[in-house]
Amino acid sequence: DQQVKQNSPSLSVQEGRISILNCDYTNSMFDYFLWYKKYPAEGPTFLISISSIKDKNEDGRFTVFLNKSAKHLSLHIVPSQPGDSAVYFCAASSKGSARQLTFGSGTQLTVLP
Amino acid sequence: NAGVMQNPRHLVRRRGQEARLRCSPMKGHSHVYWYRQLPEEGLKFMVYLQKENIIDESGMPKERFSAEFPKEGPSILRIQQVVRGDSAAYFCASSFSGGGYTEAFFGQGTRLTVV
Numbered sequence: 001d002q003q004v005k006q007n008s009p010s011l012s013v014q015e016g017r018i019s020i021l022n023c024d025y026t027n028s029m030f031d032y033f034l035w036y037k038k039y040p041a042e043g044p045t046f047l048i049s050i051s052s053i054k055d056k057n058e059d060g061r062f063t064v065f066l067n068k069s070a071k072h073l074s075l076h077i078v079p080s081q082p083g084d085s086a087v088y089f090c091a092a093s094s095k096g097s098a099r100q101l102t103f104g105s106g107t108q109l110t111v112l113p
Numbered sequence: 114n115a116g117v118m119q120n121p122r123h124l125v126r127r128r129g130q131e132a133r134l135r136c137s138p139m140k141g142h143s144h145v146y147w148y149r150q151l152p153e154e155g156l157k158f159m160v161y162l163q164k165e166n167i168i169d170e171s172g173m174p175k176e177r178f179s180a181e182f183p184k185e186g187p188s189i190l191r192i193q194q195v196v197r198g199d200s201a202a203y204f205c206a207s208s209f210s211g212g213g214y215t216e217a218f219f220g221q222g223t224r225l226t227v228v
Contacts, residue, residue, distance in 0.1 A: 004155075034216065043117070043204050043219035044156070089155060099208070100146060100169060101217060103155035 003027045004092050006104035014112050019077040021107050023090030026071065030092040034101070035064060035075045038087045047088075048075070080111045115140070117207050117220035118187075125226045132192040132199070134223045138207030145188045146206045146217060147180060156204060162188060195227045 005024045013019045021035075031052040036044035050057040050064045050073070057064050063076045077084055087108050091101040118137040126132050138145050143164055148156040158172040162182035173180065177195075182188040192199055202224050206217035 006155075036219075041221075041224075043119075043206075043221045046216045046218060049216060091156075099144075099215070099217075100158040100161055100172070101148075101156070101206075102158065103148075105153075105155040 002105075003030075004090055004102050004104040006088075006090055006107050008107050009105070010108040010110070012110045012112060013080045015082055016079045019075075019080045019084065019109055019111065021075040021077075021088050021090075021109065023073050023075075023104055024071060025073075025092050027092070027094070027102070028071070029094040030102075031095060032093045032099075033064070033066060033073050034091045034093075035062075036089045036091060036103075037084075038089060038106070044089055077109075080109075082111050082113050085109055085111050117142075117205055117218055119203075119205050119220035119223050121223060122221060123224050123226070125228060126195050127228055128196060129194050132195050132225055132227075134190040134192075134203050134205075134225070135187045136190070136205030136207075136220060137187040138205075139218055142207035142209050142218075144208045144210065145182050146208075147188075147190050148204045148206065148219075150202045150204065150222075152201075159190075192225075195225070197227050200225055200227045 034049040035047040038044045048062045066073045087106045090104040145162045147159040150156045160180045161169040177193045179191045202222045204222045206219045208215045208217045
């Protein structure tokens with residue numbers, strides 16, 4: 001029972017272009033969404049988050065979009081840089097679950113120079 | 114300003130031994146979460162603790178696993194009588210508060226290998 005799904009296990013993008021990573025969720029109780037970036041042998045690093053009262057949040061090169069009716073969120077990275085190559089995890093939480101995070105399975109982003 | 118500290122980074126145990134994983138949260142954080150990542154999978158929630166209290170252990174296996182977060186010292190995840198299937202990366206995260214919108218910050222993880 002995957003409540004958070006990242007259907008693309010991998011994505012390759014040319015340096016300077018836009019990277020779009022997608023995430024779908026099924027639990028309508030989720031009200032807070034986060035993106036984490038993870039390098040091999042390291043812990044996830046927080047990137048950006050969005051609450052369900054918003055539909056967009058921007059931080060530098062990173063923008064997260066939330067479509068509640070479709071239960072879909074996406075992370076846009078523009079322009080993409082080789083250092084962005086990592087696994088990106090989408091995560092969701094709800095107040096009712098004491099803010100535990102439910103993670104997707106991740107998308108490996110490779111930015112080609 | 115140290116982040117979340119986990120030790121050891123790597124732990125090798127023989128089947129049937131005990132594994133103890135330690136986590137010191139970020140300064141000022143009183144909420145600790147443990148997650149497990151099996152190979153080729155995402156992170157799975159195990160347990161959420163505050164000082165001296167287990168708040169939510171719905172993701173913990175019913176047997177052999179336990180966790181604590183004492184008043185003084187790090188949080189400990191303990192696995193008794195380890196089996197090969199326990200081999201995974203175990204991540205600890207901490208947050209300033211648990212109820213509102215707050216990011217959880219992760220440690221570098223402990224990679225447990227059961228041989």
